[in-house]
Amino acid sequence: MSIRIGDIAPNFHAETTNGPIDFHDWIGSSWVFFFSHPADFTPVCTTEMGRTSQLSDQFEARNVKPIGLSTDTVEEHKTWVLDVNDTQNTTLTFPIVADKDLKVSELYGMIHPNESTTAAVRSVFIIDPDKKVRLTLTYPMNVGRNFDEIIRVIDALQLGDAEKIATPADWRPGGKVIIPPSISNEQAKDIFPQGWDEIRPYLRVTDVNQA
Structure with missing residues (x-):
């Protein structure tokens, strides 16, 4: 499925490290930074999960909720989070979607078969409170995301809407x-x-x- 800017972000129900969610209900009146990872217990993903957690105050100041995803189970996610916290000097509290059956990954076009048929590439979706997709980015598995750019584009989108x-x-x-x-x-x-x-x-x- 190809998700384009301006589309309503597809809704889904999923288990996460913070319990079951209905995605649209969970968004509420917030902006969302929804991002995927190839797998738990991998080096680049660990740094990205840690960086998202370290930036929690900046996301909160912008009314943005982060939510991650990888194609592993809740139990694996929770064990991995302990490593993230220990190696990245943080306390990760945002939810991570469990997507072992690839349903959400397929729904959002996160599986690129020429890269992997079982692991999600590094997708980014910035979603506004109206549930509209405002930005999409896709990184290869071996390149970590630029979080300065993610914060910058959220600032640009929000300023553009306001002014x-x-x-x-x-x-x-x-x-x-x-x-x-x-x-x-x-x-x-x-x-x-x-x-x-x-x-x-x-x-x-x-x-x-x-x-």
Whole structure:
């Protein structure tokens, strides 16, 4: 199954390390960082689970719930979490989906047969409170994710929703933002009273409150 930006994230019921969940009910009114792993007790996955846990305060500040997945059982996940906590100096509390039967992995297109028929690649789905998929990323099994980029894109998505803006290449919080071409100059006067710099008629940059 191919899941595209703007799609409603498919719902599922699954066992996790924090008990059974209905995914849409679990999302509630939060954003979600849903990410998959090839297997428990593997080195790259261990560092990524640990990094997600270490960033728990940053996710919480952005109203984001992390949830992991790998194609192992709840019992295996729980034993692995002890290793994650010990080796990554953290206390992992977010849920990890057990997907031994590959149902969720197949539903979300996480199984790439030319890579593996039984292990999920490193998929990322950023999902908003309306259950819409806002970003997808796929990493190969031997490359760990860039968590700075994951936090950055969540900031960009949330700022864009709040301020009706787009963000330029390599944008970081506090940087200039772009007024979308769909907003006319007349409309922009009300939305951006602080004004803007018009580099081209289609390229207007401004500052917004990014507190």
